[in-house]
Each structure stands twice: as structure tokens, then as C-alpha cells.
Amino acid sequence: MNTRIWIVPRNDLEAVEIIRLLEQHGELLVISRQAWGASWENLEPEVVSGVEDLLAQHPDAEVVGVELAGTPPWGGRNIDHHQYTDGDRSSEKSSIEQVAEILGHELNRYERLVAENDKGWIPALLAAGASQGEVDTIRLADRCAQGVTPDDEAQAVRDIAGAEWRGRKVFIRCPRGVTSALTDRLYGQFDEALTAAPDKWIYYGPRARDIHVHVHAGGLGHARDWAGGRRESGYAGFIAPTPEAKKVIETFFWWA
DSSP states (O other), rough: OOOOOOEEEESSSHHHHHHHHHHHHTTTTEOOOTTTTTTTTTTOHHHHHHHHHHHHTTTTTTEEEESBOOOSTTTEEOOOOOOTTTEOOOOOOOOHHHHHHTTTTTOOHHHHEEEEEEHHHHHHHHTTTTHHHHHHHHHHHHHHHOOOOHHHHHHHHHHTOOOEETTEEEEEEOOOOOEEEEEEETTTTOOOEEEOOOSEEEEEEHHHHHHHHHHHHHSOOOOEEEEEEETTTEEEEEEOHHHHHHHHHHHHHHHO
């Protein structure tokens, strides 16, 4: 069996389940604390040293990063299904499905629903035959894995109360930056949503890849912006957008 060293940012439910699978299969693993938008270049010093310590013990090991933007060092490779500014890694298979294939692991029902949730959020869960109870469980688990707190949930209610609506488009300013608590509450009420946090703006809707391309075509995006999801329920994240980028994003959102 080939020796692998995995690097996984623990930032959502899929990541938590991938980590569990890797541990279950006895794989070598180093965990990053990076949130969404994680990258190779922003790996923490302790993660880098952890990988290098393992490489010293296993010099022929392959380094595999899960959902890390950028170019992998150590001759590594990526497991992903997102589109980034510097590379399109789109895939019909979620990261957990790809990891499971490498491990020779057959996903159980819960794990399959985790995969569907990551690829297409609530619409994908319902299309996969999930009951309302399963949807609620998966979404709550995902928010918890993202670090959403009861205070964040309460703030989401306040943010929604102050949201700007135009038809079935909604623009929400969220000072705490917790978007899943917003979009989960508004499921079925919007066709497109834009959330504006201090450190990132995120678009949700069918034009996710379009808005990602539009912003970057004008040279206004961040190198670690990302886009993903299914066409009908996609998402595009913009890290620390400049005032000019914010104007372009908002204009595209309302009027394009």
C-alpha cells in the first residue's frame, strides 16, 4: 500500500467526515484550522512542520491536500471539486467521494448525504431522497462543524431582519461572517443571495461561476476566491474584496 500524508482543513461537515474516514483507515493525517478559502500557502507553521516530520519518517510518502487552493509543495496533489482563480478542479464527485474511492471505502447513507450536502446544499439532499429530519440533522451538523455558535444563530436572525430584498434577490450584511446560519433560515425564500461579511462576500445561486468569472475578468478578484456547487444552487466566495470589487459584485448581483 502506498503511504500518504493527508492535509485537511477542518472547516465544515464534509471535512469532519473525511478526517474521520482517514483516521478509521489508519492514514497519516495533519489537520489545518483554516476556514473556507483554505490554501497551501496559508498552512500554519505547525502544519508544515508536522508534514515535514512525517516525510522524514516516510520519505516516499505522497502528500495529498483536501480543498486547498494553490499549488501543492512537496510534489503533492489535490483532492477537490471547486473552481479557483488559478485552476478549475470542478468534479461531479465531492471530495469525500473521491477520498472514499482512494481508501476503497463504500459510503453509508449518512456519508452519501454529507457528500450531496457539500455538492448541492438542501436541494441536493432533497433530490437524494433525504427526509426533512435528515436535512435538518445534516444542516445542523454542518453549521456546528463550521463553528457556528448560538450567538451566531441569534445574530443571523437580526441580520435577516435588516436584509435588503428586491423580488427574490436578497443582500445581507453579516458582521459576524456566519453565512450558513443565514441561508439555511432563508431556504426556499430566495433565488439568489449575497452575503457581505468583513472578511468575505459570498454569492449563492445559479450564477455562481458567472459572477466568479466576471469579477476576475476585470482583475478585481483575490487569488484565493472560489466557486462551486451545482448550477441551480452554486456559491462563489470573494475574500476581502476591495471597494471596487464590491461595486462590481453588487452591480452584477442586482442588475446583470
